[in-house]
Amino acid sequence: QSVLTQPPSVSGAPGQRVTISCTGSSSNIGANFEVHWYQQLPGTAPKLLIYDNNNRPSGVPDRFSGSKSGTSASLAITGLQAEDEADYYCQSYDGSLSGVVFGGGTKLTVL
Amino acid sequence: QLQLQESGPGLVKPSETLSLLCTVSGGSIDSSSYYWGWIRQPPGKGLEWIGNIYYIGNTYYNPSLKSRITISVDTSKNQFSLKLNSATATDTAVYYCARWRRGTNHFDYWGQGTLVTVSS
Numbered sequence: 001q002s003v004l005t006q007p008p009s010v011s012g013a014p015g016q017r018v019t020i021s022c023t024g025s026s027s028n029i030g031a032n033f034e035v036h037w038y039q040q041l042p043g044t045a046p047k048l049l050i051y052d053n054n055n056r057p058s059g060v061p062d063r064f065s066g067s068k069s070g071t072s073a074s075l076a077i078t079g080l081q082a083e084d085e086a087d088y089y090c091q092s093y094d095g096s097l098s099g100v101v102f103g104g105g106t107k108l109t110v111l
Numbered sequence: 112q113l114q115l116q117e118s119g120p121g122l123v124k125p126s127e128t129l130s131l132l133c134t135v136s137g138g139s140i141d142s143s144s145y146y147w148g149w150i151r152q153p154p155g156k157g158l159e160w161i162g163n164i165y166y167i168g169n170t171y172y173n174p175s176l177k178s179r180i181t182i183s184v185d186t187s188k189n190q191f192s193l194k195l196n197s198a199t200a201t202d203t204a205v206y207y208c209a210r211w212r213r214g215t216n217h218f219d220y221w222g223q224g225t226l227v228t229v230s231s
Contacts, residue, residue, distance in 0.1 A: 002157060033216065034215055034216060034217070036215075036216075036217035036218075038158075038218075044223075045207055045221040045222065045223050045224050046150075046158065046207070046218075046221055047221070048217065048218065048219050048220075048221075051212075051215060051217045051219070052215050052217075057219070089157065089158055091158075091217065091218075092216075093216045097174060098171070098174070099160060099171065099172075099173055099174065100148075100160035100163070100173075100216070101160070102157060102158040102159065102160065103157070104157045105157040105158070
């Protein structure tokens with residue numbers, strides 16, 4: 001079981017908005033460690049999508065946004081496109097474990 | 112553009128040592144701004160952090176793997192490596208190397224990954 005909890009799957013129709021949650025605890029997200037999000041397209045390596053809770057690397061469309069509150073974080077995708085179909089992972093740091101922690105991943109299906 | 116490339120045997124026998132190398136190009140491994148890390152992903156499953164190393168040799172390991180892993184760095188070759196001993200079938204995974212940004216604690220560049228199968 002992952003230290004950060006994500007829903008196994010979410011889905012949405014093209015053009016819609018979807019959100020993916022990432023729930024942690026007082027030793028990671030709740031301890032004010034940043035949350036980061038990665039997109040993994042089928043058969044490829046993960047790619048940084050959001051860093052430091054809500055920042056986009058150069059080249060990432062502004063349809064992707066992140067937020068954080070308390071012991072949880074969320075990734076929002078607006079104007080859903082077929083190319084967004086992928087697995088999404090949240091990541092933070094855990095002070096009790098003294099290490100990097102990932103969520104279990106969420107598979108996004110574009111209907 | 113920074114690139115990372117994993118290399119090593121694709122097949123390892125049970126109880127033997129899994130050894131992988133990551134070669135960094137387009138940037139220097141001895142930058143003070145970054146660590147260098149290993150992450151793995153069993154087939155059909157999620158990501159698991161293995162460990163990170165700083166260019167002067169400081170290491171940080173996943174507590175669940177700490178007893179079996181060694182990560183080292185060779186700044187003269189711009190490479191870092193992973194050794195995981197006493198391999199079992201549960202170590203079968205795609206292994207990724209990646210650059211870890213200090214301070215904000217995220218992986219900003221990833222290698223393409225290499226599949227390692229542990230089987231006799």
